[in-house]
Amino acid sequence: MEQGVGMENQAVNDAAGNSDDVAIRVQQLSLWYGTFQALFDVDFDVKRGIITSLIGPSGCGKSTLLRTVNRINDRLGYVRTTGSVEVLGKNILDEDVALPQLRKEVGMVFQRPNPFPLSIRDNVLFGYNLHEASGRRDKGNEDDLAEAALRKVLLWDEVKDRLDQKATELSLEEQQKLCIARLIPVKPQVLLMDEPCSALDPAATEAIEELIWELRGQFTILIVTHNMAQARRASDECAFMLMGKMVEHGQTSEMFVTPEHKETADYIEGRYG
Amino acid sequence: MARSAEAIDERNLAWYLDRAVRVFVFVGGISAIVLIIGIFVFITREGLEFATTTLNIKEFFTSPRWAPTSETRPTYGALALIAGTVSVTGTAMIVAIPFSLGAAIYIAEFATGKTREVLKVLVEMLAAIPSVVWGFIGLSIMNGIIIQLFNVPIGLNVLNAGVILGLMAAPIMTTIAEDALKAVPDDYRQAAEAMGATRWQVIFKVVLPAARNGLVSAVLLGVGRGFGETMAVLMASGHSINIPDSVFDSVRALTATIAAELGETAVGSDHYGALFTLGIMLFVVTFIINLTADLVVRGIKKR
Known part of the structure; x- marks a missing residue:
C-alpha cells in the first residue's frame, strides 16, 4: 500500500492536475452475496475529477465494487458488507444514509442502455423532477436544463426537433448518451459506468468514449470495462482486480507498460480473462 | 442409397400419430372461430327479423318501458x-x-x-x-x-x-x-x-x-x-x-x-x-x- 500511495500522488499531479482530493475512499471492504464472498478487504481510493477504470476478468468483483458505491446492490436484498465506503467524506454503508440523496450525488450508467419508455425530454428531466422540482414546475427552466444536458452529451443537435419522441426509439448509441444526459441536471459529483460500451458497435463505442473523455474534469468518473484497449485509451488511472481482491492500482500509462504484479501483466497481455 | 430414400418415405406409427395430432390441434384451433361465428349467426337469425321489421328502433333505445307481455300493447323499450x-x-x-x-x-x-x-x-x-x-x-x-x-x-x-x-x-x-x-x-x-x-x-x-x-x-x-x-x-x-x-x-x-x-x-x-x-x-x-x-x-x- 505504501508504494501505491506514492504512485497515486504522482498520478494525480500529472493526470488531473487539479486537487488531490479523494472522491471515493474504500477501506477494508468485504462483501457477501448470501454466503458467497465476492470482495475481500478491498482498499481503493478514487480521485476527484479524473477517470479511473476498473479492469479484471469476469467475476473478479469489479462490477460488485462499482455497484456498492451507489448501493444499487441493495436491491438484491441478500448482500452483506463490512468495511467502509466513503463518498465525499461520508460512509455510505451506514444505516442512516439517505439513498435518494446518495444516488443523486452518484449517478450510474448501465451496461445496456436503459432509457425509460417516456419521451426524450421526460427522460432527461426524470432525475431533476425527482429531486429538485417541489411544487411548481418552471417549463422554461426545465427546457434550459434539458438542452444543457443534451448539449453536454453531444446529443442536442440530433434530437432537438423531436424531444417528444419516445426515447426507446433512438439508436443504442443515442440511448446511451441519453442515459448519461439524464444524470446531469441533478449535478452529480460521481459517475459510475458499468461497461457502458459493451452493448454498442465499434463506432458507437468510439463516440461514447469520446463523450466520457469530454466529461473528464467535470465529474469523478469510475468506469468498469472488459475492454483493455478502452481502459488504456480512456482513463487516467487504472485498477486491476482479481478474485475479489484489489491487485494493483496506478496511473494507466504506467500500469500498462510496467505492471508491478505478475497477475496484472498476465491479464494485460491476455493470458487469461 | 435406395434404402435411405425408403427410410425417408417410411410411414410408420409415428408419422400417422404426427398427422393425427396435427389435424386434432388444427380443428381445436379453428373451432374457436367457427363457434363464435356460429353463435353470432344463430343470435342474429333469431333476433334480426324482429329487430328489422316489428321492432320500433327509436322506442327500443329511448323508452324505459319494457313490457313485452302486455295484453293490450306490448312495448320493447330497453333504455x-x-x-x-x-x-x-x-x-x-x-x-x-x-x-x-x-x-x-x-x-x-x-x-x-x-x-x-x-x-x-x-x-x-x-x-x-x-x-x-x-x-x-x-x-x-x-x-x-x-x-x-x-x-x-x-x-x-x-x-x-x-x-x-x-x-x-x-x-x-x-x-x-x-x-x-x-x-x-x-x-x-x-x-x-x-x-x-x-x-x-x-x-x-x-x-x-x-x-x-x-x-x-x-x-x-x-x-x-x-x-x-x-x-x-x-x-x-x-x-x-x-x-x-x-x-x-x-x-x-x-x-x-x-x-x-x-x-x-x-x-x-x-x-x-x-x-x-x-x-x-x-x-x-x-x-x-x-x-x-x-x-x-x-x-x-x-x-
Whole structure:
C-alpha cells in the first residue's frame, strides 16, 4: 500500500492536475452475496475529477465494487458488507444514509442502455423532477436544463426537433448518451459506468468514449470495462482486480507498460480473462 | 442409397400419430372461430327479423318501458335495462379498479417468495367462484348489510350488484394487470432506483406508465365481464325495471332480462325476437370491448 500511495500522488499531479482530493475512499471492504464472498478487504481510493477504470476478468468483483458505491446492490436484498465506503467524506454503508440523496450525488450508467419508455425530454428531466422540482414546475427552466444536458452529451443537435419522441426509439448509441444526459441536471459529483460500451458497435463505442473523455474534469468518473484497449485509451488511472481482491492500482500509462504484479501483466497481455 | 430414400418415405406409427395430432390441434384451433361465428349467426337469425321489421328502433333505445307481455300493447323499450347494466357495471368498476390495481401492484412489486405465490393462487381461486355463489352472497349477506348500514328499505340494488360484480371482476383484472406489471423490464426499475427514486416513485413514474396498455386492457376486460355477467346481477340487483336515481335503486340488467324471460316465451314470438335483439346488442358491445382490449395489448408489443 505504501508504494501505491506514492504512485497515486504522482498520478494525480500529472493526470488531473487539479486537487488531490479523494472522491471515493474504500477501506477494508468485504462483501457477501448470501454466503458467497465476492470482495475481500478491498482498499481503493478514487480521485476527484479524473477517470479511473476498473479492469479484471469476469467475476473478479469489479462490477460488485462499482455497484456498492451507489448501493444499487441493495436491491438484491441478500448482500452483506463490512468495511467502509466513503463518498465525499461520508460512509455510505451506514444505516442512516439517505439513498435518494446518495444516488443523486452518484449517478450510474448501465451496461445496456436503459432509457425509460417516456419521451426524450421526460427522460432527461426524470432525475431533476425527482429531486429538485417541489411544487411548481418552471417549463422554461426545465427546457434550459434539458438542452444543457443534451448539449453536454453531444446529443442536442440530433434530437432537438423531436424531444417528444419516445426515447426507446433512438439508436443504442443515442440511448446511451441519453442515459448519461439524464444524470446531469441533478449535478452529480460521481459517475459510475458499468461497461457502458459493451452493448454498442465499434463506432458507437468510439463516440461514447469520446463523450466520457469530454466529461473528464467535470465529474469523478469510475468506469468498469472488459475492454483493455478502452481502459488504456480512456482513463487516467487504472485498477486491476482479481478474485475479489484489489491487485494493483496506478496511473494507466504506467500500469500498462510496467505492471508491478505478475497477475496484472498476465491479464494485460491476455493470458487469461 | 435406395434404402435411405425408403427410410425417408417410411410411414410408420409415428408419422400417422404426427398427422393425427396435427389435424386434432388444427380443428381445436379453428373451432374457436367457427363457434363464435356460429353463435353470432344463430343470435342474429333469431333476433334480426324482429329487430328489422316489428321492432320500433327509436322506442327500443329511448323508452324505459319494457313490457313485452302486455295484453293490450306490448312495448320493447330497453333504455331502463341498458341503464341498469351500465349503472351496475360502472359501480363495479369503481370497486374493482382500485382493488385489482392495488392487488396487482402489491403482488408484482412488493410481495416476494411464499407470500407472492400464495396470493397468486388465492386470486386465481377467487376467479373460480361460481357466479351463483356470488349472487347468493349478494342476496343473503350484502342485502342485510346495506339495509342496516344505509337505512334503506331494500338492499338489492345497484350498490349491491355493483359491489358483488366488482369483487367478481377484480381477480381476472388483477391477474392481467399483474402480468402487465411483470412484463415491465427490471432494467427500468433499476435505472430509476439508481437515479434516487423511492419505491413509490419507481412505481408511479416508471412502472405504471410503462405498463399502461396492459392495465387499460385489464380494466376493459373487467368491463366486458361486468356487461356479460348474468346470474349474480340477477340475484343482487333487485330485478326491477327502473332508471336508477341513486345507487340504492333496484335495477334490471340486460343479461338478467334474457335469463329470466327467455324460458317463458314462445319460440318465434315477438317477445322471443326482442330478447334476441338484446342478445345481439350485448354480443356486439362485449365484442367491441374485448377487441379494443386486445388491440390495446397489441399496441405495447408493436412499440
